[in-house]
Amino acid sequence: MTERKECYDCDQAREELDAFVRGDLPVDEADRMQQHLEQCGHCAEVTRYEQAFRDRLRRVGGSSCCPEEVRERIRDLLSREQGNG
Ligand SMILES: [Zn+2]
Numbered sequence: 493m494t495e496r497k498e499c500y501d502c503d504q505a506r507e508e509l510d511a512f513v514r515g516d517l518p519v520d521e522a523d524r525m526q527q528h529l530e531q532c533g534h535c536a537e538v539t540r541y542e543q544a545f546r547d548r549l550r551r552v553g554g555s556s557c558c559p560e561e562v563r564e565r566i567r568d569l570l571s572r573e574q575g576n577g
Contacts, residue, residue, distance in 0.1 A: 500528040505535045513542045 500508065505528045511517045512525045529536040 500524055502528075502532060502535055505529070505532070506538075509535075509539060509542060513539065513546055 505525060508517060508521065508525055512522060517525060529539055
């Protein structure tokens, strides 16, 4: 029974998850995503987690995406990586 499904499977859902959480998904695709989430508890949980995470980031960071501290740490890591290259 390998019927082509109209709704997403888990792999697809994971790929679209980021855009879905950001609200970047076209309406019909977001709709399909929603359908999958209703049927798939696991993906629904991951999505809820991602949404909560983004929500918290937005609340903490205000307009910028990450706090200055984190940004500096990332810059530090990046420069160190380049130095090793
Ligand atoms: Zn799934």
